[in-house]
Amino acid sequence: MTADRPADPTEQGVWRPLRLLLAAMDADIARIYAEAQIAGLTPSMVMELLRLHARGPMTITELAESVQRTHSATSQKVAAMRAAGLVRTTTGADARTRKITLTAKARRIIAKLAAEWRATEAAVADLDDEIPYPLSRVVTDIEAALRRKSFHDRITEKLADDPDWK
Numbered sequence: 345m346t347a348d349r350p351a352d353p354t355e356q357g358v359w360r361p362l363r364l365l366l367a368a369m370d371a372d373i374a375r376i377y378a379e380a381q382i383a384g385l386t387p388s389m390v391m392e393l394l395r396l397h398a399r400g401p402m403t404i405t406e407l408a409e410s411v412q413r414t415h416s417a418t419s420q421k422v423a424a425m426r427a428a429g430l431v432r433t434t435t436g437a438d439a440r441t442r443k444i445t446l447t448a449k450a451r452r453i454i455a456k457l458a459a460e461w462r463a464t465e466a467a468v469a470d471l472d473d474e475i476p477y478p479l480s481r482v483v484t485d486i487e488a489a490l491r492r493k494s495f496h497d498r499i500t501e502k503l504a505d506d507p508d509w510k
Contacts, residue, residue, distance in 0.1 A: 382453055384428030390457050392421060397454045401443040403436060
């Protein structure tokens with residue numbers, strides 16, 4: 345910090361290493377797609393593509409609910425998948441709704457995507473078995489702690505003690 349610049353609170357990040365780890369793992373998955381010459385695909389699209397394959401055409405609302413994401417995030421993802429030529433939208437039961445369907449390009453690679461998903465889940469399970477305190481257990485323990493006191497309540501408690509928040 346200098347006299348003319350305030351401290352940057354973003355330089356502290358307890359869970360930043362976790363975010364960077366997950367980003368590096370996603371980059372490795374993206375590298376697998378590149379090696380398989382699957383253009384336009386990102387790891388973040390695969391769950392939705394597999395869900396559409398398994399359940400058939402869905403509206404954005406249906407897809408968002410099925411993958412437990414917001415409508416807005418799913419809408420953005422569908423736009424990216426459409427730009428990559430992986431999905432298209434068609435008129436739904438009435439003119440106000442649109443159904444998302446897989447394109448022929450997506451159907452050609454869907455078996456590979458399912459295989460990658462299974463391999464990734466198996467590799468994650470191997471990692472969970474290899475480390476002394478599995479991340480799956482960490483998540484369960486954090487969920488239990490948040491049931492005892494919500495993240496919202498934990499943050500507002502800290503803010504009550506911060507003079508900059510008052």
